[in-house]
Amino acid sequence: MKTPNIILNWFFILAWVVIALLSQMDMMSGWWIGPLVILWLVVKVIGSFFIGLNFYFFSHCSAITNERIVALTFDDGPDDKLTRPLLDLLDEKGAKATFFVIGEKVLGYTHLLKEIHRRGHLIGNHSFSHARFFDFFNFTRMRFELVRTRELIYKNTGVKTQLFRPPYGVTNPVLGRAIHALQLVSIGWSVRSLDTTRSPKKALQRLIKKTHPGAIILLHDTTPDIVEITKKYLDWLTSNDYRVVSLDQLLTIKAYE
Numbered sequence: 001m002k003t004p005n006i007i008l009n010w011f012f013i014l015a016w017v018v019i020a021l022l023s024q025m026d027m028m029s030g031w032w033i034g035p036l037v038i039l040w041l042v043v044k045v046i047g048s049f050f051i052g053l054n055f056y057f058f059s060h061c062s063a064i065t066n067e068r069i070v071a072l073t074f075d076d077g078p079d080d081k082l083t084r085p086l087l088d089l090l091d092e093k094g095a096k097a098t099f100f101v102i103g104e105k106v107l108g109y110t111h112l113l114k115e116i117h118r119r120g121h122l123i124g125n126h127s128f129s130h131a132r133f134f135d136f137f138n139f140t141r142m143r144f145e146l147v148r149t150r151e152l153i154y155k156n157t158g159v160k161t162q163l164f165r166p167p168y169g170v171t172n173p174v175l176g177r178a179i180h181a182l183q184l185v186s187i188g189w190s191v192r193s194l195d196t197t198r199s200p201k202k203a204l205q206r207l208i209k210k211t212h213p214g215a216i217i218l219l220h221d222t223t224p225d226i227v228e229i230t231k232k233y234l235d236w237l238t239s240n241d242y243r244v245v246s247l248d249q250l251l252t253i254k255a256y257e
């Protein structure tokens with residue numbers, strides 16, 4: 001598949017060849033290769049940070065629909081204090097969500113993982129360590145992270161999840177290879193609440209402003225006010241004729257093998 005990254009590489013290789021040839025013929029200064037390399041690197045870094053660009057590999061970030069439906073996703077749990085009250089709220093409101101769990105956290109709270117599954121929510125893989133330098137890991141280490149979490153989920157729930165969300169939403173070619181090798185489905189988002197950095201009020205305002213038909217909403221069940229934010233957001237969705245559906249329904253994909 002021709003990703004924007006491959007197209008970019010071909011474009012810059014061509015530009016380098018042209019500059020090299022023209023400089024050989026004294027028609028252009030070879031100096032231009034320097035700024036070109038810098039520009040090439042800048043575009044690659046931008047491509048890494050914006051999952052919605054699908055720069056290195058494809059990620060589902062929303063569904064194309066006019067129907068007022070959205071899918072909620074919660075990252076970085078399970079959390080000892082917050083996941084269960086959040087599950088209670090979702091039950092109360094009759095909403096199903098997807099939880100992208102970190103393997104290392106699952107180890108301590110397998111009962112919460114089982115509970116997420118038992119209550120009918122989907123479970124996705126969000127790496128084992130969610131390490132700060134995850135994106136600098138080599139293929140073997142990255143693959144190991146994804147396999148380890150997938151197996152933890154399988155051991156505790158009996159489901160083989162195909163859903164994967166890159167830590168920090170950062171992508172690169174090595175991660176693309178690991179996802180491809182394990183046949184995972186990469187999931188991004190179209191509405192980021194910024195609930196981990198903004199006040200509950202600001203996060204809610206942002207959610208309301210950015211919600212659209214077919215949106216995938218990014219939240220975290222590690223944010224101290226997540227229950228309050230989610231409750232108010234669900235109420236707003238209902239009063240604005242939006243329906244919460246699960247991620248596999250929204251995208252018409254299979255969540256589990």
Ligand SMILES: [Zn+2]
Pocket residue numbers: 075076126130167168
């Ligand atoms: Zn995360």
